[in-house]
Amino acid sequence: MKVHVKLAVCQGHARCEDLCPEVFSTDAIEGKCVINQPEFPPELEEKVRLAVRNCPEGALRITTGAAP
């Protein structure tokens, strides 16, 4: 499984980084989402899903197949 961010939609709330710092961080310029490991291991799935559900802008998506 893979997690994607739409940077045009991300406004730098950084909830993803708070909730799953293993996968998400934020950049030093605008504080927008940086995905450190897009293909995350299964043991992080629950945390990644929580990060996705907590994005106030709906900027994150999980895909199971190829990138959209």
Place this chain on the structure above:
Amino acid sequence: MTGQFQPAPPGHVPPGLVVDFDFFHVPEGVTDPTQIWHDLARRNTPPIFYTPRNGGHWVFLNYSDIAEAYRNHEIFSTHQAPIPPMEPFPVLQPNGVDPPAHNVFRLLLAPMFTPLAVRKLTEGLRHRADRLIADFAARGECDFIADYAAKFPTSTFLELFGLPEARLPEFLRISKIFFRGTEPAARAANLAEIFAVLEELFREKARNPGNDIASAILATPDANGQQHAWHDILNCGFLLFVAGLDTVTNTMAYVWRYLAATTAARAHFRARLDDPAAFLLAIEELMRINAVSNIYRRVTHDCEFRGIHMKKNDRVVLPNTMANRDAKVFERPGEIDLTRKVNNHLTFGVGPHRCIGSHLAKREIMISLQEWLRHIPDFELADEQESAAAFGGPVMGFESLKLVWPAKT
């Protein structure tokens, strides 16, 4: 500030959507000003309504409409939006400008307020919090607002601007008039004084640059490689003054009042002093439930929104406290759940004007609570509370909160 009652709302407002509602007015005896909003919901008020009070304005009550107003800057502008209308009002940089012009100062400030940048401020802020609390911790009582909640955000502003703690009383005085003053002449004089202070501050930083936000604003060139216009620089300083003081003060006031009254919540945070992720998750819930800001927008052109005709220059109020209790978005919306897993609250807004200081604000509250609990592990509401006024308006709060704990002898 209240008043300006217009008996007849403008002709484009359907009579069925008119509600007499003054969000500056908190009835005597009401200690929680957010209640005036939640009472509206209990009275089945239409989710979008118009009140003739305070110059006349729309109010959106639903999460989805409030979020859409935040995102849709083509209809809902931040430019010249104060309620009641106050002119001339400084064009806040960047908040009072819509995209794309908004992006210039937004991008200038952004690197100074990222989570990375805020983490670097942690030790300085912790030190300031520690000193403020140590001042009264042994005493066994304080007025939380006068002794801490008003001081710490102002102290944070001094830290950001590279100013010594010795200037705290001066900044407290001018911010108190700015946020609580109601007399027009005093407010105008106060605005002039704030700009005089900012002018002097930026001139000094231009002569002696330091490692602070004022110096960084001065040093960042515009698109043509020149220094930004002086009035924009001052207005940017003004935004940082306006946006970061009263909001944090009153959020902390709500949070500490809740904690003082709720034994289990104090224990929850005490047990997580060494678990920052769980501590922050609980802070996030307190951010949802204690949303003190009512945000203003101005309609840019005649248009329809959700089937309702709105006219250019109509004002709109967006009460975050209502969005954050919307049952369509939050499970058990009225319940405070310090382990709430999904929490898309609107306390810091969404969209292009998302509060740039949100990470700093949360960090200020987190550091304050951590330092507080280290000095004062348990505390309660004093039996005797001042019958101090609660206030509505753009930032809601109350003026006094007496706390007690075992004194050290």
